[in-house]
Ligand code: HGY
Ligand code: MN
């Protein structure tokens with residue numbers, strides 16, 4: 001059949017920005033902390049309500065909705081050659097404690113609105129278009145980032161790990177999933193997608209950095225995603241009375257943790273590149289009483305780089321420091337666990353080209369750039385050609401309540417996404 005020249009039908013790409021903004025604001029109210037912050041953690045009551053909200057929007061857009069064993073949610077618009085591998089787009093709606101209302105959300109609500117834009121323009125997809133809401137991109141509850149997309153990408157190691165993983169309240173992953181309505185989460189390998197399940201995956205996301213806003217550029221075309229890693233460390237000492245135990249007798253687990261945190265900063269700064277970053281976002285002292293010498297400390301370290309080898313060298317140095325601090329201070333290094341040590345991902349050239357031509361056709365300025373934050377795209381890249389579209393956000397703020405993206409910028413991102421999905425669907 002003559003494939004309709006879809007470009008004409010797309011001349012009227014109009015985004016319903018008011019309803020999109022209202023959805024962003026409504027979703028933000030499903031939070032365990034007061035506005036303007038958002039906290040929405042995997043399988044909690046607010047997460048379950050937010051999932052219902054997304055499934056409802058997918059149905060209202062005429063998508064057929066299904067969920068897998070861990071709650072990855074798929075909304076599909078069948079194409080007229082639906083036997084071909086579909087094109088997909090999506091992101092996450094979980095939010096770390098006291099964060100903002102745009103991280104992830106823009107890529108889920110924006111993908112649904114991109115479908116609405118195409119439907120309103122009369123476009124008919126050849127390859128089906130599928131919106132994905134990934135379960136738990138953030139590491140908050142079980143300490144594992146991109147849990148849903150890692151499983152979709154076929155991580156057998158994660159499927160095994162989740163069988164024996166509990167959260168901070170000692171609730172197992174499978175019980176938490178069951179309580180959220182995901183019964184049969186025993187056979188997690190049922191979540192794995194085969195390579196070739198999608199012909200393309202593309203994610204719309206706020207930049208979470210200051211470049212696009214500083215350079216007054218409308219769109220970021222992501223060429224690569226930096227390599228993330230996270231480490232859990234525990235130190236143990238004898239603890240004791242803050243008044244009676246004289247300094248030479250002490251082996252203070254809290255000071256060991258403090259020294260390691262500063263060692264992380266030192267190794268990262270000594271890496272020779274501005275692209276190496278390191279953060280100690282969690283540092284807990286036990287028993288946590290002012291007049292009791294910490295007998296235990298727990299740190300969680302996040303370190304990343306666009307160069308995987310350089311990042312791994314930093315991890316090695318952090319481990320050496322942990323060992324030498326433990327010896328010097330006579331504290332036990334009871335845990336040094338690398339939770340994840342992921343390679344970077346490269347975007348697919350075809351998707352980069354399609355996104356660039358969409359920007360040109362829509363007269364939007366754009367620049368190619370890397371993503372220093374990780375995303376579900378990092379794992380979708382293992383089973384599908386991947387691309388990402390960035391929009392500017394206020395001062396690059398993210399993972400804090402001041403996170404903000406203007407609805408005009410969100411609208412631009414949705415239009416570029418819609419046109420790019422159309423191009424990829426016709427390929
Ligand atoms: O931490 C990250 O890079 C992502 O925003 N969760
Ligand atoms: Mn995030």
Ligand code: MN
Pocket residue numbers: 092103104137205374375
């Ligand atoms: Mn995100």
Ligand code: MN
Pocket residue numbers: 232233234298335
């Ligand atoms: Mn620990």
